[in-house]
Amino acid sequence: MAELQRFHVGPRLSETAVHNGTVYLAGQVPDDVTADMRGQTQQVLGMIDRLLAEAGSDKSRMLMVQIFLPDISDITVMNEVWDAWVAPGHTPPRATVQAKLANPGYKIEVVVTAAQR
16 A cells, blocks of 8 residues: 655645655645735745755656636746746646635635656
């Protein structure tokens, strides 16, 4: 039976789970809700980098990404930050949808599934 690992386990959720070489991240949201869309996106992508590295992966190994924006008109700015961050030649399948988020200050939430190295 394959081992299941969890990182940053809290009473409600774990930030990361790893099973059979696949890394699953919880929805990542910004710490600073006063930041603009560019700043919040940079924060979230930085969190993703750190969590993937901790689990033995990186952004070039992403298998699927889901992005949630409360205002879809922010997609242009978000895509500018995303395009500068994502590994060229390793862009993952991705869905971007408009959705109401848990905190009205959040401008973005990102869920990632990746393969370990």
